Amino acid sequence: MLRFAPALTIAILIGPVAAGIIGTLLPAFGYLPALGGDDFGLEPFHALFSTPGIATSIRLSIVNGLGAAAGAFLIVIAFTAAFEGTRTFTQIHRLLSPLLSVPHAAAAFGLAFLIAPSGFVLRLLSPWATGLDRPPDVLILNDPGGIAMTAGLIAKEAPFLFLMMLAALPQSQSRESRQLATTLGYRRATGWLLTVLPRVYPQIRLPVFAVIAYSISVVDVAMILGPTTPAPLAVRLTQWMSDPDLTLRFQASAGALLQLGLAVAAIALWIAGERFAALLGRRWIEAGTRSIGDGLIATIGASAMALIVTGMILGGVAIGLWSFAGFWPFPDALPQTLSAANWTANLPRAADTIAITAGLGLAAAFVAVALALACLENETRRNLAIEHRRLALLYLPLLVPQIAFLFGLQILFLLVGLDASVYGVAGAHLVFVLPYVFLALSDPWRALDPRYGRIATAIGARPARVFWRVRFPLALRAVATAGALGFAVSVAQYLPTVLIGAGRVETVTTEAVALASGGDRRLIAIYACLQMLLPFAGFLLAGAITGFAFRNRHALRTAS
Structure with a gap:
């Protein structure tokens, strides 16, 4: 069997x-006989593209989704290039592994509780550092540009790509390659990018594509952190599919095909970026440059990873505090009472x-x-x-x-x-x-x-x-x-x-x-x-x- x-x-x-x-x-x-659609046509697409704000929804999906995937990927590459084989690398691995099991929605709520105008971060800094005694009137969550949503996706996808990287490194002879690059005079990060990345990237390529597809079509994180007027395309499609007006199912189906096309286009754009990066890499090798700002790469990688780990942990703490909080006025850093x-x-x-x-x-x-x-x-x-x-x-x-x-x-x-x-x-x-x-x-x-x-x-x-x-x-x-x-x-x-x-x-x-x-x-x-x-x-x-x-x-x- x-x-x-x-x-x-x-x-x-x-x-x-x-x-x-x-x-x-x-x-x-247009074909769904159960809802009266007996003829094929393009009416659902006409209705889709005539919907107010659809262009903004498409832009939010592809720009912010692709930006989140690229941000998570670059953070993982920068950190691994600068710190692989070090104690810092091992410590980050131990901290990120349990965070991978945190659902996306829970991570988004944690970030929301941190960065909201009355969130945990401003409470810790107020009033002694900010001078604020009431929450500022600033649109941080659900901002029109989707910055909060992009940050939430980066914070959740970077640990996933990092663990995929860990699984691929033993098969890429990274230690031997780094040692060889060092003997030729290359700095740590530069040597890793030149010798290890070309071997390890093909093994994490499919996970990167999966992150791109997910980030472009995410619903739960977008509903928690993303803009609402209009919302990203996937959120609007979900709303149409759940609408009591059943005729919107045709429009939602057309939008679903559009969403698939956006994912394909984003992956195609990423593949074009791969080829461009490979061309730059060959020219870089031919030039014989031994360092390209290793200190900057290490600083960016370490700072971003530390920020992700700290943010995820503090977000969990904020969620835990709010679940037991009694009266908690702003700007108090902690609730006045804790109760079950x-x-x-x-x-x-x-x-x-x-x-x-x-x-x-x-x-x-x-x-x-x-x-x-x-x-x-x-x-x-x-x-x-x-x-x-x-x-x-x-x-x-x-x-x-x-x-x-x-x-x-x-x-x-x-x-x-x-x-x-x-x-x-x-x-x-x-x-x-x-x-x-x-x-x-x-x-x-x-x-x-x-x-x-x-x-x-x-x-x-x-x-x-x-x-x-x-x-x-x-x-x-x-x-x-x-x-x-x-x-x-x-x-x-x-x-x-x-x-x-x-x-x-x-x-x-x-x-x-x-x-x-x-x-x-x-x-x-x-x-x-x-x-x-x-x-x-x-x-x-x-x-x-x-x-x-x-x-x-x-x-x-x-x-x-």
Whole structure:
């Protein structure tokens, strides 16, 4: 049965995307008989481009999305070039790893609580440094230029790209390359850019494309931090899709195709930038320049990374304080009273939402881990080598903007009776959980010493017994971690839950984003805390499982 696992996995990755795009394509050209669209035409596109403010929405999506992806990428490159192999690099790695599990919406709320006119930063600086005794009348959040949204995306995507960089560095012989560059007289950062970056970049190229596609089509972060008059394109499409006026579905479908086109255009623009950078790099090498401002690169990289880590931590502190805060007037740095009354009043009401969120996450993570293990075990038994270019299939649900195919997928689920159900939402979550789980599990699994399995086979163990008694225990820590990561990804899903669940399946993320338009910071903070605590509980459970399994097996704990 294992030989069918890769086909099933590919079908889960490709099928919903393809079906969703087809389901979006037809209404975009006016064909949706259920809503009276019996003829093909361009009316939905005419309605889309005649919508007031649509040009601004398009500009916000592509400029701010591409700017966020470029900013996160450049920060990671500058920091890695200047500090790889140092103690600072290791410390940042330890700090950023747990921050990766923080959902985008929770990170956006943390940033909002920090930089708002009455936020934590101004409270810490007032009145002794600013002279303010009341919040300034300045539009920081939801600014028309989308600066706050871009900053929030950079703060969340930089840790992801940094960890992708960490996974790629061991395969690029970075240490040997840096030593060789040093012997030739190149400074640290310059030598890294010339010798390591050309080797490591092809391995992180697909994650960079995924960040571009996500940043251009983000909804939850844009709803919390982005402008509202008009909003970025993806936010407006979501509003049209949820509008009681069903005729807006045609216009929304046309906009979804436009969103897909924006993502393709942005990635094409990035590829053009790659070629231009390669041309400049060749000229730079031919010139023999040994340094290009290493001190400036180190300063920018260290400052930006420190700002991201500090901002994420302070944002978490601000969320925690607001969830327990009593009376907290500006400019007091801390609440006058702290009380659990907010939690005791609201936690029972959120119990069902927490249960649904946990159930969806556990189901999606379990199925994803099972499929990934089946594919990897099939690869091991048949002695297959997966080509690097096939990894693009894993990134397909991440490279295609969610909003470009979820509209069509919603219509498909409606036809088969899975709309507005937890089963449909769990299936939609699986599409996005599976790539992360597979990528997290594949390298540790392939790094297992094959001699253990050969010895077990040589003494008569059947393949299934070798898997359960040898390979699975050796990879248990990686399996548990991948499951926890899949659970965290499921908790963070907003758009699939809203569209496939038709607003009837409530999770802590959908509730938190819905509360963003309100003024009750304490309630928002409680749901933001729940967003962070649920993934943290998942990783704690993963650690507890491996700790219990290896309690009497110290050598196995070390090997795993």
